[in-house]
Amino acid sequence: ETGVTQTPRHLVMGMTNKKSLKCEQHLGHNAMYWYKQSAKKPLELMFVYNFKEQTENNSVPSRFSPECPNSSHLFLHLHTLQPEDSALYLCASSQGDGSGNEQFFGPGTRLTVL
């Protein structure tokens, strides 16, 4: 596999369920990101990990819990979500060394909360 992969691509869950989104990058990058993309809203940065350390938490509700076990993997654990959390969740990675390299995106996970 190359680039940034995300699983699952589609997820339907009830408000009481617990699920996890997975992201893996094969680019040797050190920074990884979670974004939320809702209809008619700008892309919202949720979390940033740089060299496995969380460097940004953009006031995200605690029902979203990120995990970054190493520089190649990033998880987003979900529990007791609300219908308004339905969105496309995008993972991205970048070099993370401040040299201005662009972010590479995965295809996203389309989440529907019933």
Place this chain on the structure above:
Amino acid sequence: AQSVTQPDIHITVSEGASLELRCNYSYGATPYLFWYVQSPGQGLQLLLKYFSGDTLVQGIKGFEAEFKRSQSSFNLRKPSVHWSDAAEYFCAVGERGGYQKVTFGTGTKLQVIP
């Protein structure tokens, strides 16, 4: 704080016609600037980027963009649009240094008519 404005939510052009998508940014210094494209159900793909040097940058798929500091703009252009260019286009501004936080515009949806 940095910000990006894409004033056009939706643009329709005829196949073969020229295209210009507008982007204005706010940032205290010389920013990193990006244009991304997103096809339905997919992640974002980088079209081109500006870091420094020549203010006219060439990207993939025949796109180009010009950085105009005096106007705080980074408009995307293509001389002849193809039907496959129909997608949503996002302008983004990145901070210099660190893991490079990127702020995205709200996007411009491009429709191409035969």
